Amino acid sequence: MTSPRDINSGTLNVIFMSVCFLFLFSADGTLQNMLKIIISSIHDDNKDFQVDGFNVLALIYLSFGLSLWLGPSAVNIIGLRTSMTVASLFFTLNNISLVFEKEWLLYGAAVIGGVGAGLLWTAEGKYLVLSSEPNLVSQNIGIFWTFYSSSSFLGNIFTYYKLQGKEYIEQESRTLIICFLSTLSALATILFAFLRPIKKNTTQINQLKQINPCKELKKTWRVFTTKEMLVLSIVFLYTGLQQAFNSGIYSPCIGFTLQFVNRAKELVPLSGILVGVGQILGGCWQMLQVHLSKLSCSRRIIITSGIMAHLLSFGLVYINIPSSAVFGNTSDEAIVKSNIYLALFCSLLLGFGDGCLNTQNFSIIAEIFPEESAQSCALYKFIKAVFVAVGFSVSSYLNLHCQLKSLALMAISALISFIYIDINVVKSHNKMNKT
Secondary structure (H helix, E strand, C coil): CCCHHHHHHHHHHHHHHHHHHHHHHHHHHHHHHHHHHHHHHHHHHCCCCCCCHHHHHHHHHHHHHHHCCCHHHHHHHHCHHHHHHHHHHHHHHHHHHHHHCCHHHHHHHHHHHHHHHHHHHHHHHHHHHHHCCHHHHHHHHHHHHHHHHHHHCHHHHHHHHHHCCCCCCCHHHHHHHHHHHHHHHHHHHHHHHCCCCCCCCHHHHHHHHCCCHHHHHHHHHHHHCCHHHHHHHHHHHHHHHHHHHHHHHHHHHHHHEHHHHHHCCCHHHHHHHHHHHHHHHHHHHCHHHHHCCCCCCHHHHHHHHHHHHHHHHHHHHHHHCCHHHHCCCECCCCCCCCCHHHHHHHHHHHHHHHHHHHHHHHHHHHHHCCCCHHHHHHHHHHHHHHHHHHHHHHCCCCCHHHHHHHHHHHHHHHHHHHHHHHHHHHHHHHHHHHC
16 A cells, blocks of 8 residues: 555655756747747848758657657666656757857757657656556646646746847847756756656556567557547647647747837747746646536537637737748738737637647547557657648748638648547447446
8 A cells, every 4th residue: 555655755756857847848948939030030140041940940840750759669778867867958959059050050959859859758758657656647747737837937038038129139149048048958957867766666667668669569550540540630730730830930920020119029938928828728728627527528618619719819810910920020011000919819829729739639539548548649749749840841931821721721620520539439438338
């Protein structure tokens, strides 16, 4: 029987790891939000500098998606604490590479950062599960996501104050911001190195040792070819595209809108903060599912509210931000006079929809594939990461209004697909209960 001391020890592990993630993603999330703006300002100083910020982000996520397939094997070989420490170091190297303003270094560091993300998220899930007693898994997941969701504040707040009143981000400001964010991720690396070892759970560890990589790949393929997973792939595809838009495309569009005059650049981190607030609110909306657990449509209510928030935000962005803003600084006028408060409200809506999507995706996966949770979650992360990369890649070529139209169509398709699968899940459960 587990003693209170053991439970507290496991929860303490999760809290310590969550603090590490808080510092790491305070840096990484802020930099991703600012990357297009920072790289554009480097180009303003050096016309020979030909790096595109969206292509760098696409490379990071493509590398991340591919590394997810090798992540479990690597983590098993080098261990959980070492995996997260090395991954955090890779994040730090990726961040600090911006200081040197070298094209080859930025692209090389992007690949390293993506590999680090694959290692990090694989090790995080395993560490959290092994640190949690079965009756405390939900509690510990809640603790982790609370810290993780709060990571959008620290780095963005510092950047916001640093950019106040600036129409242009000069090298001194760029360097200071990058060094501050790199310091946060370096601190996370040091903290990861001091992660507490897990109290050995013989049963869980034996189960993990018995995993055969080849059998797991075959099992993953079987899960992918099920009708439910193929239909849900449309939802996961949209989740990736919208994540690219709200995490690294929309905020720079605000910063490139010169109709906001000398406030444009400072609005970028402020937008990132409000996206984070929206994500927290979307995660809190998950609590509604507990109160509506007796209703078969609880998931549909939450996912519909998230998609509706996205569709509203797409419409408002369409009329409030000029179509050319996705490519760089523009003095073009939007359909209506560009409004700062409307732009920031859209950031909040985008974050809220993202929070709804992510919580309900995990919810429906857990219900449909209870025996294949590892495989289904891996497929979800892989599909999402690949289409985050696609979202960033096309942003170098498609204007903002074309992107918004495409996102709106995909949002409607994702909503229909999710509702279709959710109705079938409820029907199958009702049949099982009757029998």
